[in-house]
Amino acid sequence: MDETESGRTVRIYPLTRIPGRADIQILFSHNEEVEEARFRVLKSRKLENIVRGMPCSYAPLILSRSCASCGLMHALASSIAIEQACGVQVPPAAKALRELVSSLFFASTHITNMLYFMLPDYALPMSDSKVRNVFGIYNVEPEIISRIARVQSSFVKAISKVAGKSINSSFFIPGGVSTGVDEKLVSDLFLLEGLKEDLGEILNFLRTLLKGCSSVMDAGRPLRGFYFGVTDDDYPSFCGDSLTFASFSGEEKITLDKSHFISAIKNTQSEWTCAESISVGEYAPALTGALARANLGFDSASFAGAESSKCFEIWGHPFSRDSLSILAKGLEVIRAWERAIEIIKSESIVGEEVFVPFSFSQGTGCSIVESPAGVIVHEVALDDEGFIRDYRIATPLDFNYQMLNECLSNVARDVVSGIDIDDKESMRLMLCVRALNSCMV
Amino acid sequence: MMFVSTAEFTSCCGCLSSLLEVGEPLVSLLSEHSVSFSELVDFQDISPSDVTIVWGCIGDEEDERIANEVSRMSKKIIAAGSCAVYGGISARMQQLPSKERVPSSLSRFEPVDAYIPVDLYVPGCPPPGRILFEALKGTLEDYTPIHYDYTVCSECKRKCEKKHTGRWFKRNERIPVEGICFLDQGFLCMGPVTRGGCHASCTSRGAACIGCRGPSDTVLLSHLHSLYSDMLHYISISTTGKRAKPEKTLEEYIDLLYLFTLRDPVTKERPRERLPRTKEEK
Numbered sequence: 199m200d201e202t203e204s205g206r207t208v209r210i211y212p213l214t215r216i217p218g219r220a221d222i223q224i225l226f227s228h229n230e231e232v233e234e235a236r237f238r239v240l241k242s243r244k245l246e247n248i249v250r251g252m253p254c255s256y257a258p259l260i261l262s263r264s265c266a267s268c269g270l271m272h273a274l275a276s277s278i279a280i281e282q283a284c285g286v287q288v289p290p291a292a293k294a295l296r297e298l299v300s301s302l303f304f305a306s307t308h309i310t311n312m313l314y315f316m317l318p319d320y321a322l323p324m325s326d327s328k329v330r331n332v333f334g335i336y337n338v339e340p341e342i343i344s345r346i347a348r349v350q351s352s353f354v355k356a357i358s359k360v361a362g363k364s365i366n367s368s369f370f371i372p373g374g375v376s377t378g379v380d381e382k383l384v385s386d387l388f389l390l391e392g393l394k395e396d397l398g399e400i401l402n403f404l405r406t407l408l409k410g411c412s413s414v415m416d417a418g419r420p421l422r423g424f425y426f427g428v429t430d431d432d433y434p435s436f437c438g439d440s441l442t443f444a445s446f447s448g449e450e451k452i453t454l455d456k457s458h459f460i461s462a463i464k465n466t467q468s469e470w471t472c473a474e475s476i477s478v479g480e481y482a483p484a485l486t487g488a489l490a491r492a493n494l495g496f497d498s499a500s501f502a503g504a505e506s507s508k509c510f511e512i513w514g515h516p517f518s519r520d521s522l523s524i525l526a527k528g529l530e531v532i533r534a535w536e537r538a539i540e541i542i543k544s545e546s547i548v549g550e551e552v553f554v555p556f557s558f559s560q561g562t563g564c565s566i567v568e569s570p571a572g573v574i575v576h577e578v579a580l581d582d583e584g585f586i587r588d589y590r591i592a593t594p595l596d597f598n599y600q601m602l603n604e605c606l607s608n609v610a611r612d613v614v615s616g617i618d619i620d621d622k623e624s625m626r627l628m629l630c631v632r633a634l635n636s637c638m639v
Numbered sequence: 640m641m642f643v644s645t646a647e648f649t650s651c652c653g654c655l656s657s658l659l660e661v662g663e664p665l666v667s668l669l670s671e672h673s674v675s676f677s678e679l680v681d682f683q684d685i686s687p688s689d690v691t692i693v694w695g696c697i698g699d700e701e702d703e704r705i706a707n708e709v710s711r712m713s714k715k716i717i718a719a720g721s722c723a724v725y726g727g728i729s730a731r732m733q734q735l736p737s738k739e740r741v742p743s744s745l746s747r748f749e750p751v752d753a754y755i756p757v758d759l760y761v762p763g764c765p766p767p768g769r770i771l772f773e774a775l776k777g778t779l780e781d782y783t784p785i786h787y788d789y790t791v792c793s794e795c796k797r798k799c800e801k802k803h804t805g806r807w808f809k810r811n812e813r814i815p816v817e818g819i820c821f822l823d824q825g826f827l828c829m830g831p832v833t834r835g836g837c838h839a840s841c842t843s844r845g846a847a848c849i850g851c852r853g854p855s856d857t858v859l860l861s862h863l864h865s866l867y868s869d870m871l872h873y874i875s876i877s878t879t880g881k882r883a884k885p886e887k888t889l890e891e892y893i894d895l896l897y898l899f900t901l902r903d904p905v906t907k908e909r910p911r912e913r914l915p916r917t918k919e920e921k
């Protein structure tokens with residue numbers, strides 16, 4: 199604990215059940231009331247600094263290692279930015295395969311996140327910290343853990359079949375994808391169809407858990423400000439043409455094209471963390487990620503659309519509690535699975551051209567794509583031989599920083615009763631971090 | 640019952656994700672034992688442990704502090720991933736001026752065994768989950784996990800039929816022919832010098848090997864124990880037969896050749912391998 203003129207600061211460190219290194223600082227007034235809570239990222243490698251001066255074809259390979267939770271999407275964002283700089287149009291089948299692998303990756307990442315990091319908060323909220331983990335749940339409810347793990351394993355296998363590796367794959371390359379799919383591979387992927395019942399059961403399980411968790415669900419205040427995501431025809435999309443903003447207070451949605459979005463971005467270097475805080479014009483604070491995308495909504499004719507309607511009936515639309523993020527992820531897994539099945543069923547991916555050769559040229563490119571954690575932006579400047587002159591990345595954490603700290607402060611005001619923070623209080627604060635920001639690297 | 644732990648240094652968490660992808664066998668194995676400290680549970684205070692898996696390179700003083708503590712408390716340490724084994728992608732930060740490193744406290748980027756003794760190395764970026772799981776299970780159950788002493792080429796199904804004698808290509812320039820060795824078609828592939836075990840997962844899906852599993856035993860035990868020299872030797876004997884051309888090619892690819900390795904466990908005591916150079920230095 200630190201004592202300053204303005205009050206005392208208590209630190210929760212290390213944070214658990216979340217990848218990366220970070221802490222939470224709680225600032226107390228002299229009469230021991232919470233003034234503010236801050237989430238601090240303590241380490242950020244910024245790999246974009248090492249790609250400067252390198253041939254641009256290395257960028258997707260290196261930048262996918264920025265963060266495993268969004269790795270594949272960094273590779274995609276990097277490839278698209280380079281394609282834009284060099285004026286390359288990728289073939290339609292390559293776009294479809296990119297979307298297929300991205301869908302499978304979203305599903306697999308969300309499930310891993312839910313299973314190992316988020317579920318214990320809801321399944322064992324009153325348990326001792328020694329058993330509040332996936333192994334603790336497995337000891338009392340092995341069937342549901344087996345079911346979730348089986349679904350995760352099906353997605354991982356499907357990614358590996360198409361993209362070679364499930365993590366840090368070299369499948370997304372500037373110009374398209376590294377190889378196409380044949381009928382045999384596609385028929386293997388049809389096994390994914392059998393997951394429908396499991397996915398429905400997992401969502402039912404989540405709904406039941408959340409209904410019984412009022413202590414966790416009711417902490418803090420409803421989120422205020424905006425949520426946003428990349429959209430196509432108003433629905434969330436991996437690399438759609440526009441960005442849609444909507445407010446938690448329910449006003450009309452606003453759609454920006456990509457160039458307006460980029461020009462509205464403002465960076466603020468925070469004095470207490472190595473991450474940057476980004477706001478987008480007057481839309482502040484604004485949230486990106488699974489909760490934001492679920493709020494933007496899925497096609498009502500889809501399985502995910504029908505399931506999300508059931509959830510909105512219970513918890514209202516938009517979801518405005520951090521604790522509902524796990525449900526948003528569950529819904530997104532269903533949508534991602536559905537989209538993958540739609541693509542597998544489309545005739546146009548088998549045996550088609552999936553890569554277009556091209557020459558490097560001087561230019562700049564910018565891409566905006568969705569990753570499991572939210573919107574990422576890659577900007578690249580190339581010289582005429584294809585070497586990288588400059589590279590910049592904006593991550594979901596940069597966008598979410600403001601919202602996360604506001605939410606964290608509200609939760610802290612609500613649950614923290616004094617400077618001796620107990621296990622249950624710190625667990626609830628960490629839940630907020632896990633919910634609004636799924637990684638810290 | 641044994642005590643198992645995990646600890647993370649400077650990493651992208653891909654190695655952790657790879658282990659978690661193992662799914663139920665992992666959960667079931669760890670449920671039979673006790674997790675002392677880990678990012679998977681709610682206690683990270685370092686306490687006595689029989690086996691600790693560590694990932695990421697040593698990037699700052701806090702990593703060094705944790706590494707020393709882990710070393711003091713753990714009977715066996717498994718270094719998982721090319722960051723922990725060789726420094727990995729992050730190690731390239733060493734070449735940046737300190738003002739470009741974020742945050743500035745990140746300054747080291749060394750493999751774990753530069754600070755503490757390691758019992759088992761599992762390289763890869765990330766290593767396949769099944770290999771990591773076997774390493775953990777073998778250490779817990781006291782059997783020796785498989786040592787992958789062969790190269791990626793041994794697992795690769797691409798055919799080596801004709802010798803490449805023409806010019807070398809970058810991946811953006813042309814579409815490689817399916818089923819034929821990348822090197823034979825004039826694309827750089829690091830399969831001949833890279834440790835196997837990954838089932839040649841990249842080359843089987845149209846991408847050349849970029850060496851994420853680090854140098855093979857042949858490279859580590861060779862006279863020069865250098866990726867560059869061994870790759871050059873391999874290309875010389877198997878393709879053009881002349882040294883000048885492949886040498887020129889490899890000069891261009893030197894960044895790629897050393898993407899994951901700055902040093903290796905077996906050759907640690909010997910002089911460092913040649914470091915990649917930036918464009919300005921070329």
Ligand code: SF4
Pocket residue numbers: 263366649650651652653654655694695719720721722723727728729763764765766
């Ligand atoms: S070895 Fe690769 S996957 Fe593992 S932490 Fe390092 S960069 Fe990430």
Ligand code: SF4
Pocket residue numbers: 791792793795796797799819820821822823828829830831839842847848
């Ligand atoms: S050089 Fe590459 S493509 Fe050729 S056999 Fe070896 S791993 Fe396969």
Ligand code: SF4
Pocket residue numbers: 363764791833834837838839840841842847848849850851852853
């Ligand atoms: S083929 Fe090469 S780059 Fe790909 S996983 Fe294997 S060792 Fe790593």
